[in-house]
Amino acid sequence: MTNFQIKEDARREAFEAIWESKINAVFADVAATYDKANDFASLGMLKGLRRRFIASIDVQPGQRVLDVCAGTNVIGIELLKKQPELDVYAVDRSDAMQRVGKERALRQGFDIKGHICDVHKLPFPDNHFDAVTLQYATRHLRVIDVFLEINRVLKPGGKFYHFDMLRPANKLIEEIYCLYLKGCLSAISWAIRSGPDAMACHNYFVDAIRLFYSTEELSRLLSELGFDDVTGRSLLGGTVAIHKACKT
Numbered sequence: 001m002t003n004f005q006i007k008e009d010a011r012r013e014a015f016e017a018i019w020e021s022k023i024n025a026v027f028a029d030v031a032a033t034y035d036k037a038n039d040f041a042s043l044g045m046l047k048g049l050r051r052r053f054i055a056s057i058d059v060q061p062g063q064r065v066l067d068v069c070a071g072t073n074v075i076g077i078e079l080l081k082k083q084p085e086l087d088v089y090a091v092d093r094s095d096a097m098q099r100v101g102k103e104r105a106l107r108q109g110f111d112i113k114g115h116i117c118d119v120h121k122l123p124f125p126d127n128h129f130d131a132v133t134l135q136y137a138t139r140h141l142r143v144i145d146v147f148l149e150i151n152r153v154l155k156p157g158g159k160f161y162h163f164d165m166l167r168p169a170n171k172l173i174e175e176i177y178c179l180y181l182k183g184c185l186s187a188i189s190w191a192i193r194s195g196p197d198a199m200a201c202h203n204y205f206v207d208a209i210r211l212f213y214s215t216e217e218l219s220r221l222l223s224e225l226g227f228d229d230v231t232g233r234s235l236l237g238g239t240v241a242i243h244k245a246c247k248t
């Protein structure tokens with residue numbers, strides 16, 4: 001039992017209804033414009049941050065890699081550009097996001113094997129992947145359950161690479177960051193004419209950061225769940241971080 005169970009219970013109590021009934025509709029609503037909206041929200045910094053994440057991932061020809069909550073397959077595609085001889089799998093609950101992702105991958109000559117499912121139960125055997133990636137989705141998940149699933153499907157010695165927006169450890173940065181996020185979400189929703197589900201989730205997207213993990217907390221959680229050699233690199237004042245962890 002990890003010390004973070006209380007935090008997870010609080011997140012679940014606060015957000016489970018949204019996770020179950022709204023998140024899928026939100027991503028269906030934004031699927032076609034998701035990548036552009038992300039670029040806008042990050043003031044164009046997203047590509048540079050993604051490059052750093054991809055550069056931190058060690059992949060070798062012939063390895064089997066899983067991208068969890070793959071969305072529009074941005075990570076799978078970048079990994080295949082870096083190492084074309086990978087066997088890349090993607091899992092996501094959103095058919096709409098994966099349809100966009102499948103098309104994008106095919107247009108660039110890549111085959112990514114997509115599975116539509118809830119990632120709290122991964123449809124793969126134990127010890128199956130050399131590497132697992134998870135970018136920009138952990139706030140919407142029961143973190144302990146999903147990280148344990150990721151540990152299960154990784155081969156011994158396999159690596160988990162995580163990149164996400166986190167809760168800055170500094171309270172002042174957190175306040176400024178949340179104000180900025182609120183403004184961004186309003187602007188994007190207006191620009192892409194979001195539907196009612198996305199509109200209803202504005203507060204959720206900010207609250208999910210406030211109840212989320214800091215870089216250091218996420219490192220400790222990964223260690224407590226049995227991962228080894230955990231590293232967490234804070235960027236942009238701890239608003240985002242790259243974590244790397246190894247299955248023993």
Ligand SMILES: C[S@@+](CC[C@H](N)C(=O)[O-])C[C@H]1O[C@@H](n2cnc3c(N)ncnc32)[C@H](O)[C@@H]1O
Binds near residue numbers: 118141
């Ligand atoms: C913000 S997007 C990130 C997509 C992609 N990883 C990226 O970096 O662009 C979050 C994704 O998580 C997926 N997702 C959220 N909760 C999920 C769940 N319980 N099971 C599977 N996918 C989920 C959504 O469908 C969405 O595609």
